[in-house]
């Protein structure tokens with residue numbers, strides 16, 4: 001209920017201190033008995049709340065259950081995520097966000113789910129999105145830019161995720177152009193950037209982010225066991241998904257502002273500092289099956305990968321799967 005979410009938000013805000021039942025009831029405008037009832041309900045949902053006579057309530061521990069209230073409680077963004085659509089189960093947050101964007105959803109809308117039953121990757125591939133262990137979310141943004149710049153948002157997103165992961169877990173991960181984030185060569189993040197356009201202008205960009213946070217490798221489907229990982233598997237400890245979501249949204253919003261004010265420069269620099277493929281021999285396989293082999297030189301100002309083949313010719317790679325050659 002709304003009141004319960006509100007109480008939860010107050011508890012999160014005052015995490016380091018007790019907040020009196022009276023204060024809660026004043027702020028929310030309900031009776032102290034109602035507050036007490038909601039606190040009991042929260043305890044039944046797995047929250048640990050200390051309640052001390054004359055001092056009030058204090059949040060001790062929260063279950064790693066996603067909810068709107070939990071995300072809102074620690075959200076430090078100006079607008080991103082303030083309109084949050086959360087569902088326990090959904091076919092795909094990306095699909096839902098596409099519909100919402102078509103219906104005019106405001107910039108900064110975020111769709112989040114605890115489980116996706118048909119998560120999508122690029123080129124019709126699927127994205128494994130089991131219940132309760134990952135972050136499956138799609139952001140709707142409406143930058144006033146020409147469509148050829150939209151792929152830059154894949155790179156912006158990757159930088160935001162790398163920064164947030166470092167902040168919350170301490171792990172240094174790497175970006176593989178264009179949209180994978182790896183830890184020690186194994187993928188734990190996928191990014192899918194889609195576009196709604198009118199003539200040559202962007203109407204909306206839908207940024208899908210999938211992150212394996214607390215999944216155990218043993219629970220991965222067979223085909224992912226050798227190529228995929230999760231933050232918990234790498235760090236040996238579980239993480240609070242809500243905290244990671246809050247950090248990603250904050251990092252994204254900051255980079256987005258930098259992008260709109262000053263262009264792609266800062267993001268390009270950061271991206272290159274996290275990229276593994278640069279300066280190495282790679283194979284790029286494009287959607288029509290062509291393979292280009294060459295030295296990854298860098299990205300240009302549009303986020304396009306530049307490959308130098310053995311004859312010294314520079315190829316612009318707009319979209320491809322890349323493989324890093326071992327030699």
Ligand code: BTX
Pocket residue numbers: 091092093094095116118119120121122123125126127128129135136137138179187188189190191192208209210211212224227228229
């Ligand atoms: P991609 O096409 O680059 O990667 C898809 C490939 O990654 C799959 O073919 C498979 O080999 C591998 N894979 C599938 N699931 C996982 C996983 N959980 N962890 C690691 N590897 C995996 C990447 O596409 C873009 C994925 C975006 C997912 C988000 S989740 C929120 C939003 N909603 C939605 O439906 N998609 C996006």
